Amino acid sequence: MRYLPLTEPDRAAMLAVIGAASLDALFEDVPVSARLDRPVDLPGFQGEAEVERQLSRLAAKNRAAGDGPFFCGAGAYRHHVPATVDHLIQRSEFLTSYTPYQPEITQGTLQALFEFQTQVASLTGMEVANASMYDGSTAAAEAVLMAHRVTRRAKAILSPGLHPHYADTIRTLAHSAGVEVVRLPLGVDNEAAVIAELGPDVACVVVQTPNVFGTASDVTTIGEAAHAAGALMICVTTEAVSFGLLKAPGAMGADIVAAEGQSIGNGLNFGGPYVGLFAVREKLMRQMPGRVCGETVDAEGRRGFVLTLSTREQHIRREKATSNICTNSGLCALAFTIHMSLLGEVGLRRLALLNHQQARKLKTAVEAIPGVEVLTPRFFNEIAVRLPTAAAPLVDALAAKGVIAGVPVSRLDPYAGLDDVMLLAATETTQDDDIAALKRALTEALV
């Protein structure tokens, strides 16, 4: 077995040192009735070529996003990731290192995390960011629990444009924490509906921009209303490239930003691993969940970085920790940071504008199709359209013709009464002829 270095003579020599008769004898503490005396009923070992063949066959049964016209978004976006990013994150020293608990020999990871935190704070317009969460949805759920801790109130209001998977995730976590969740019915352009739900028992409102229907909005007045009622405003963003074009949540009064960072540096990966961005106002810093990297000096006075504020965390605080999170999305955060460092502000702004441009072209193309109505008023790179027919079967029919048209809203929430609504995203990877192919296919299917 190629991954196991011990030889039979090694094993014999080691058993002799230990004073054990056999490998089986090492398991003497296991109750006899629970010991398996032979391998479980699964296939035996295979060489590298066989495994590669088997998994390649499975991969080939999927239609990769890049194989043709493709317009899915709804919380995960297909962007071009420079080859440099993937090369660098595969360096042994990054890939095969653990959480940087020994700062003297993990300055590489720690300095990159410090850069990540600075980039995330800048992008979101917030004062402080942590070293990442699992993904945007769990970041949003943790944000709600944090608002509960900060305000000592137990009610969260979720906006009509919040991604249904995010709302579901929040509800699951909030339920056991005793936080009541008020989920407003899905709506394309009505984030401000949360204001009417404010009251003295409300810990937070959760708004999303651009929202799941692609609608970009200014949430400043929502923040003001929330603050007047003693609640926090949590801003969710699922498309991090939008920070390069749209007004930052921090500039609109967000207290906590919970965002999905997948778009920068990370591939689609069928939904994971992704990287949750979590940023707050400085006064809330000590209530944040997750790991945080901070600057300090070493014994010779040289600048260095360490994991800090760990008295918030589970390994120190146990049941009183701000969260149970331990492992986060370290390597995805590194990919984010490297991609961001390649882009810089110049590149990010251009990238964001190209995304917006392709979405404008997409909008122009689809609204010209008879019976198709574009619902999203102002958007970054994603729009919702109403079709003259149910979206899900149409998407399936178009997929059979090689065009992945978008995400039916019914896939996210079948009970919303929005079966005829489809979400379509464009990015810098969307070519003009992809849009033309979509228009042809949609027209053929509908007319």
Add this chain to the structure above:
Amino acid sequence: MSVVNIGRPTRPNLIAANEGAAPSAVPATLTGGRGLLQDEPLIFELGGWDKTGVDLPEPELDASDLGDLVRHDAIGLPGLSEPETVRHYVRLSQKNHAIDLALYPLGSCTMKHNPRLNEKLARLPGFADLHPLQPASTTRGAVELMAGLAHWLTTLTGMAAVAMSPKAGAHGELCGILAIRAAHEARGDARRRVLTPTSAHGTNPATAAQAGYEVEEIAQTPEGRVDLADLAAKLGPDVAAVMVTNPNTCGLFENDVIEIARLTHEAGAYFYCDGANFNAIVGRVRPGDLGVDAMHINLHKTFSTPHGGGGPGAGPVVLSQALAPYAPLPWIVAGADGHELLEQATGPAAQAEGRLCAFHGQMGMFVRAYAYMLSHGSDGLRQASADAVLNANYVKARLSDVMTPAFEGLCMHEALFDDRWLEGTGVSTLDFAKAMIDEGFHPMTMYFPLVVHGAMLIEPTETESKAELDRFVEALRALAAAAKAGDVGRFKGAPFHAPLRRLDETQAARKPKLKWAPPQ
């Protein structure tokens, strides 16, 4: 084949012969660099405020349609050309220790070799460039892979079902405890306490608290196991679950585990097993045979997906028949064209506990873990767990005359020592660990589990050769001898040879500086 030691510059006895060469005798460099290690500034200090390393076309359209939504203020993000970026991050990488460099004996963390085949396969466009919400007809292979992995996990554990979506171990714990909570609630049986041993990972009590439970600790016997009498005394009609790590964090198999499960079930509670140490028993023990109701499996430990400097992980949770109905969405179910994802709480998933995250879980990790399992096969996995236990016992046997094992007898996949042997030397566990850095090894897990004074938890894993174990053991024996010989200076100031000396963690926490700011 024997290992030739002639000329190996890091051989411990050569270091011993070299003692007295204090680092202060070495002239400081003029640039802050140290040999090949560059003194690398932050990305924000490299001056790339108007640069980019990505060539993008000139936009044809503007954003005038967005009006006042457009961001005009400076964001504050530097960019660098590709060669500058590569150099910056390669220089940073060289300040990290890694399993690819040397044995990385972090107990409970399972730092084993990460096969590169798995990296290659996870990057196949059919997996990596696949959107989670593409039409089902275009993702059959991905779901088939998930189903295949699920089959391996349930077969290896002897459990009824598996929830695939949890994103790491702690997330898996939450998944399991929420399923337990849902099962109790479905019977109208509100329970408020979770019991967990003093030796538990911090995530266990944190998870139970996050799920809304009060946490109570179970005492430990002098032999390092759950105290059955204490458990029985604390069990009652308000206990929802008992959370036990097995093998436990002392590196010992809970030999009364079947009785723990029986007592737990007798009290109407569920038995949650923290599966962080499943790597010790894969292919040799099925947790389902022990009475476990739920157990998370850290794919990044047992099944070798890379730790990546702190993640991502993946924490699928295997569930007993009793808890299976409460698994979170999505479910993998058999359909007309093979396996399908069931994404709504309908049909068989009507009682699902909801969603734990967006989409379907850590697919990138699933591919790697599945490739790892297929490579080993059931026979290879059984050999791997035996070798992991053998390596730990070998290290324990070879160090027990110079260090003090916390518990006598055999261990499982990790060897636990306490600090009795350091008494009177003036050297602490922390000092000893920092001196290991100078010898080229990552320290073992320190001061955990909390039940052992000055704990040193060593987990070599099965992917270490006997030669590397011997090199490690000789280094530790040499250090132990130095500590006992009164060479305190070697330890108190250590590390001397790492990229940085000891860092001031107190200052970091007192005045937190969590991001770069332009110089005033």
